Amino acid sequence: MRVKVLSRNPDDYIRETKQDLQRVPRNYDPALHPFEVPREYMRALNATKLERVFAKPFLASLDGHRDGVNCMAKHPQSLSTVLSGACDGEVKIWNLTKRECIRTLQAHEGFVRGICTRFCGTSFFTVGDDKTVKHWKMDGPGYGGEEEPLHTILGKTVYTGIDHHWKEPVFATCGHQVDIWDEQRTSPICSLTWGVDSISSVKFNPVETYLLGSCASDRNIVLYDMRQSTPLKKVILDMRTNTLCWNPMEAFIFTSANEDHNLYTFDMRFLESPVMIHIDHVSAVLDVDYSPTGKEFVSASFDKSIRIFPVDKGRSREVYHTKRMQHVITVKWTYDNKYILCGSDEMNIRLWKANASEKLGVLVPRERAAMNYNQKLKEKFQHHPQIKRIARHRHLPKAIYSQAKELRIMREARRRKELNRRKHSKPGSSPFVSEKKKHIVAVVK
Amino acid sequence: MSLPGPWLGGSPAAPLIPPISPHRHLLLGGQRGHVAALDWQTKSLLCEINVMETVTDITWLHTETMFAVAQRRWLYVYDNQGVELNCLKRFNGVLRMEFLPYHFLLATASETGFLQYLDISVGKEVATICTRGGRLGVMGQNPANAIVHLGHSNGTVTLWSPNVKEPLVRMLCHQGGVRAVAVDSSGTYMATSGLDRKLRVYDLRAYQPLQSLVLPVGAGHLSFSQRGLLAAACGDVVQLWGRGAGKGGTLILWDPYLSHTLPRAAHSLRFCPFEDVLGVGHGSGFTSLLVPGAGQANFDALENNPFRSQKQRQEWEVKALLEKIPSELITLDPGQLGRVDAITMEQKHQERVERLGFDPQAKPAFQPRRKLKGRSSAGSLLRRKKKVANEEQRTKIRKSLEQQQAPEREPKAAPRAQRPALDRFKK
Numbered sequence: 001m002r003v004k005v006l007s008r009n010p011d012d013y014i015r016e017t018k019q020d021l022q023r024v025p026r027n028y029d030p031a032l033h034p035f036e037v038p039r040e041y042m043r044a045l046n047a048t049k050l051e052r053v054f055a056k057p058f059l060a061s062l063d064g065h066r067d068g069v070n071c072m073a074k075h076p077q078s079l080s081t082v083l084s085g086a087c088d089g090e091v092k093i094w095n096l097t098k099r100e101c102i103r104t105l106q107a108h109e110g111f112v113r114g115i116c117t118r119f120c121g122t123s124f125f126t127v128g129d130d131k132t133v134k135h136w137k138m139d140g141p142g143y144g145g146e147e148e149p150l151h152t153i154l155g156k157t158v159y160t161g162i163d164h165h166w167k168e169p170v171f172a173t174c175g176h177q178v179d180i181w182d183e184q185r186t187s188p189i190c191s192l193t194w195g196v197d198s199i200s201s202v203k204f205n206p207v208e209t210y211l212l213g214s215c216a217s218d219r220n221i222v223l224y225d226m227r228q229s230t231p232l233k234k235v236i237l238d239m240r241t242n243t244l245c246w247n248p249m250e251a252f253i254f255t256s257a258n259e260d261h262n263l264y265t266f267d268m269r270f271l272e273s274p275v276m277i278h279i280d281h282v283s284a285v286l287d288v289d290y291s292p293t294g295k296e297f298v299s300a301s302f303d304k305s306i307r308i309f310p311v312d313k314g315r316s317r318e319v320y321h322t323k324r325m326q327h328v329i330t331v332k333w334t335y336d337n338k339y340i341l342c343g344s345d346e347m348n349i350r351l352w353k354a355n356a357s358e359k360l361g362v363l364v365p366r367e368r369a370a371m372n373y374n375q376k377l378k379e380k381f382q383h384h385p386q387i388k389r390i391a392r393h394r395h396l397p398k399a400i401y402s403q404a405k406e407l408r409i410m411r412e413a414r415r416r417k418e419l420n421r422r423k424h425s426k427p428g429s430s431p432f433v434s435e436k437k438k439h440i441v442a443v444v445k
Numbered sequence: 446m447s448l449p450g451p452w453l454g455g456s457p458a459a460p461l462i463p464p465i466s467p468h469r470h471l472l473l474g475g476q477r478g479h480v481a482a483l484d485w486q487t488k489s490l491l492c493e494i495n496v497m498e499t500v501t502d503i504t505w506l507h508t509e510t511m512f513a514v515a516q517r518r519w520l521y522v523y524d525n526q527g528v529e530l531n532c533l534k535r536f537n538g539v540l541r542m543e544f545l546p547y548h549f550l551l552a553t554a555s556e557t558g559f560l561q562y563l564d565i566s567v568g569k570e571v572a573t574i575c576t577r578g579g580r581l582g583v584m585g586q587n588p589a590n591a592i593v594h595l596g597h598s599n600g601t602v603t604l605w606s607p608n609v610k611e612p613l614v615r616m617l618c619h620q621g622g623v624r625a626v627a628v629d630s631s632g633t634y635m636a637t638s639g640l641d642r643k644l645r646v647y648d649l650r651a652y653q654p655l656q657s658l659v660l661p662v663g664a665g666h667l668s669f670s671q672r673g674l675l676a677a678a679c680g681d682v683v684q685l686w687g688r689g690a691g692k693g694g695t696l697i698l699w700d701p702y703l704s705h706t707l708p709r710a711a712h713s714l715r716f717c718p719f720e721d722v723l724g725v726g727h728g729s730g731f732t733s734l735l736v737p738g739a740g741q742a743n744f745d746a747l748e749n750n751p752f753r754s755q756k757q758r759q760e761w762e763v764k765a766l767l768e769k770i771p772s773e774l775i776t777l778d779p780g781q782l783g784r785v786d787a788i789t790m791e792q793k794h795q796e797r798v799e800r801l802g803f804d805p806q807a808k809p810a811f812q813p814r815r816k817l818k819g820r821s822s823a824g825s826l827l828r829r830k831k832k833v834a835n836e837e838q839r840t841k842i843r844k845s846l847e848q849q850q851a852p853e854r855e856p857k858a859a860p861r862a863q864r865p866a867l868d869r870f871k872k
Contacts, residue, residue, distance in 0.1 A: 003735060003737055006720055013751075013752040014754075024746040026746065027744060027745040028866070028870070030870055033748060034589050035770060035779050037780045041774075043767075046767055046768075
């Protein structure tokens with residue numbers, strides 16, 4: 001009698017020789033894979049823990065400056081070049097792959113207040129405390145040659161910042177007022193001013209290239225249109241903004257680094273209320289730079305740490321600090337979205353990974369697939385309390401930790417006081433003012 | 446295939462359970478202490494020992510390298526070469542054991558009414574539960590959610606999780622003691638047999654009885670195969686019932702599929718995974734029966750691979766240990782972890798409203814824009830406000846009507862290209 005039963009030939013399931021791959025027949029029926037949610041949860045937990053284990057963001061420290069690093073500039077065409085200006089007037093050009101300085105030049109007597117590269121990458125500009133604007137070539141002088149600027153412009157007042165247009169041969173300096181210069185001329189084509197106080201930084205918009213933004217000492221941020229001869233509008237905050245940075249992907253968004261430990265992301269069309277307030281630093285925020293994706297930015301603060309914020313969230317996703325790193329004056333995010341450079345006042349430039357647990361270098365396809373899977377699992381289970389607790393945990397230096405605790409207590413106390421006042425007074429007499437609008441004093445057109 | 450009696454030493458001992466590991470290894474144990482482990486397909490003997498004590502139950506642990514033997518006094522763990530690895534004195538008087546593979550837990554039921562869970566990866570006792578149900582001689586496991594089913598002499602079946610000291614569910618199944626409990630691999634059906642000679646099939650999702658059958662001799666042992674066939678050992682007769690055609694067919698209890706008479710009374714029966722074979726231990730030895738249609742034809746090598754090499758087994762063991770589910774996650778519904786906890790969300794929202802003094806998620810009241818040229822009189826402002834309020838009310842009513850009517854409407858089948866890939870496995 002013929003009976004049909006399962007009969008398997010082991011040759012179909014076992015590899016022929018040791019050189020072959022193992023055979024792995026699959027059956028995706030969910031009935032054969034019980035406990036899918038708890039198992040995925042355990043995998044997500046392991047992935048989160050491993051991410052913390054592999055989070056070693058510090059790569060290298062570029063040593064060489066003899067005074068604090070005051071400003072930095074990225075080379076627009078070369079990912080491995082970065083320029084930095086120090087407080088003793090020295091400008092150094094670094095090669096990031098070899099992690100050494102390839103060129104040094106004495107640019108100014110006194111601080112190098114600003115440095116910016118031209119969009120083509122063949123030259124760069126520096127401004128310093130000696131009231132000059134100097135234009136240098138990116139390639140060093142030949143053997144035996146002396147370091148000489150291409151062009152020097154003498155001004156009447158100290159210039160505190162410089163930025164170059166993203167497309168045209170135009171640059172802007174700021175100091176007493178915002179001057180817009182043509183590269184060929186020795187006097188500015190246009191001078192824009194609004195208010196009586198000095199301006200600390202100026203930045204061109206990378207997308208709508210005729211727009212500029214500047215931060216002044218009288219706590220305001222002024223926006224200019226290069227095509228007109230008068231400024232556009234300004235917003236007055238309750239504390240001074242140190243610098244601002246335009247979002248390279250969104251034409252109208254910019255983020256400003258403020259003295260009141262916060263960063264404000266504004267939409268330039270609606271300056272009455274910021275899009276987002278980023279609260280996490282415990283001391284004045286000195287510099288901010290966007291990632292080339294436009295989704296995140298990094299901020300450097302007087303409290304010896306740098307933080308990475310997503311644009312749409314109010315809290316940082318990452319904080320980098322080292323015992324040796326003192327007040328961070330300037331920070332840059334490289335154009336390949338992978339590295340962060342920060343210059344601090346203890347004469348070092350540090351190179352960090354933008355994603356602390358990322359494996360650098362070429363990944364084998366299996367590795368990449370495993371990493372993508374882990375990433376997706378972490379996203380899927382990110383809201384579970386245990387996983388959130390592990391993913392969020394960062395070590396902070398004692399100073400920042402205790403200061404943050406104190407600030408939290410102060411904020412809670414203020415909020416409780418306001419709540420009590422509202423509860424025990426006539427309803428409607430103290431309206432709710434959103435946190436965002438609290439810090440804006442006025443918008444002037 | 447039947448193994449001749451003298452192979453077991455000719456003793457009239459009642460051999461026990463043939464648990465078959467997912468990797469085609471067979472473990473035989475006799476009541477007088479004879480324990481043997483062999484590779485069932487190549488017939489190569491791994492070990493054959495005599496533990497010199499009464500053996501009440503044996504089971505493989507997570508791989509074919511270790512097995513646990515419940516001896517008269519204590520619980521012992523042996524290597525597959527017969528070397529004693531552990532003697533667990535806290536587990537005394539164990540009558541039945543169930544291994545929960547994804548949690549690496551060994552659940553044991555003792556004659557004093559204690560249900561104990563042992564984590565074999567770290568060697569710790571996870572939970573000891575005093576079930577207060579008397580002698581626990583009947584035990585089963587739901588492979589879909591790792592819940593342990595215990596049968597009691599008052600006719601109830603209780604469901605246990607290691608996190609709760611009380612049974613999760615108590616079901617009255619029989620008039621008289623429960624003799625055997627079995628749960629199918631998808632966790633939907635539970636078959637129980639009792640001293641009232643009835644065989645009952647329950648739906649485990651709703652805890653409702655589905656079918657009932659009276660047997661001339663009650664079934665002492667029950668087992669479900671991978672494809673849902675039910676095998677029952679009634680004295681020295683083994684009976685099998687098949688399923689209806691198509692996906693999700695019901696058990697055909699009124700018409701037995703197969704039946705086989707054994708030389709002596711059967712003591713245990715288990716289906717071999719991924720094979721059409723049923724292994725029965727009886728008074729004269731061990732018999733394996735061919736049951737067409739019992740085993741799953743296509744296995745997933747990353748889950749259970751009967752043809753794995755030693756290297757593959759080691760890698761699988763490491764991965765399984767990394768994914769080991771902690772015992773705290775054993776619940777009646779294993780998918781609960783993937784759902785939103787609406788109650789906690791509500792609670793947290795209320796606490797936040799209290800703390801802040803206002804509801805941050807509430808929509809601000811509509812403020813009509815101030816228009817010029819006399820269009821901003823009090824009457825027109827009121828009209829505009831009323832228009833928006835009426836519109837909101839209308840959308841609310843429309844939504845509630847849709848919700849009421851939604852279950853009445855027939856679900857439209859999505860076009861082929863948009864259906865998720867695992868739909869073809871749906872029953």
